[in-house]
Amino acid sequence: MTAITSTAIPLVPQRSWLLRPPGVYRPQDDTWMLADALRESGMPGGARVLDLCTGTGALAVAAARLGAASVTAVDISRRALATVWTNSRLRRIPVRLLRGDAAAAVRSGPFDVVLANPPYVPCPVPANGAARAWDAGPDGRVVLDELCSRAASLVAPGGYLLMVHSTVAGPGKSLAQLGEAGMTPAVIAARSIPFGPVMRSRAAFLEAAGLIAAEQRHEELVVIRADRP
Template identity: 55%
Template sequence: MTLLALPGVYAPQADTALLAEALYEEPLFPGARVLDVGTGTGALALVAARRGADVTAIDISRRAVLTARLNARLARLPVRVLRGDLLTPVVGGAYDLILSNPPYVPARTATAPRRGAARAWDAGYDGRLLVRRICGEAPPLLRPGGALLMVHSALSDPDASLRELRAEGLKAAVVARRFIPFGPVLRERRGWLDAQGLIEDDETTEELVVIRAERPE
């Protein structure tokens, strides 16, 4: 689908596409409650809404919230778009499916940017600043039989994500992988990533993974 993306809003890329493919594999029933965390343009929220789900989307960026609302209106799909910090706006809710394509790129700073385009990808020294929070905050919002689908880079330690989700009582596994060429951000950071031991000097591709974590019935 054609989507608007205001300046500074993360446009759908390979990670969005990989997560969308995993979403298509989910057996959503009409009216299933779906939450899209870090919605950006609203691409994933719209895929779920087209399948008849009751969709709520969240982003911390005002521009992303506006973009997602515009795209939902243009697509004539009912998506509720909230502004807030990850899952904070929906604490106490209950969902059948939670989607997330969070910032996950290892960065030279320990804290996330407060503004600017890099807020959509920079995620602390280990790339887990937001991923770690989702692993802890999403499980309590899942209904029995509900699932979390999250995409992030292999640079951000998928094994740690699996351990953290299993510690919350979920059944977790990597369900999709894809290698893609380094984009501009990773190309610019190659020297730093190599010095941190995150890549080899001759690496030119990044592995993306989709993790699926399900709350037992």
């Protein structure tokens, strides 16, 4: 039998627990930063919410608890979607599941609020298996570039995107691309954290690629909010 771990999720109104089977991204600092940003964003009651790259569905659950009228959770991983189904049903929260990427989500939108914790870890080889949840090409922007270019199609007029990623993946590029797409973007939160196991294992590659300084073993996470006029 496959072991399943439980992960604490510090969301309003009280702590909850999410089932997470092996191969599904574990909610961690970037997840909690995005959850906090959502809580502080002034999301209107009755909002249509998209949770892109949903993983366990932590953010989908948070959005539903904060009063979203509908929540759509998207991921390329069948195992992740099965996990979201379980976690949402345990809480009696209706979540629509969609397998795919940003392009697939466009066909189901637009949405009032889009949440995105996409893969952003630079990787010298194509992602495969569970690593698809974090590996994102040589510069960490394989998914970010597509998401930024499609943001205006995903977000309804008057709505907004909340996205988190590491500064290793170039937030300046994200801000520029979102602006070019007709959005009004800004960094609204930042936090420095020590490298986790994946980033530590990539340190030599990241240094050689000029993505981090010599001996750097920490990264800064940023949350970007992009409003659609």
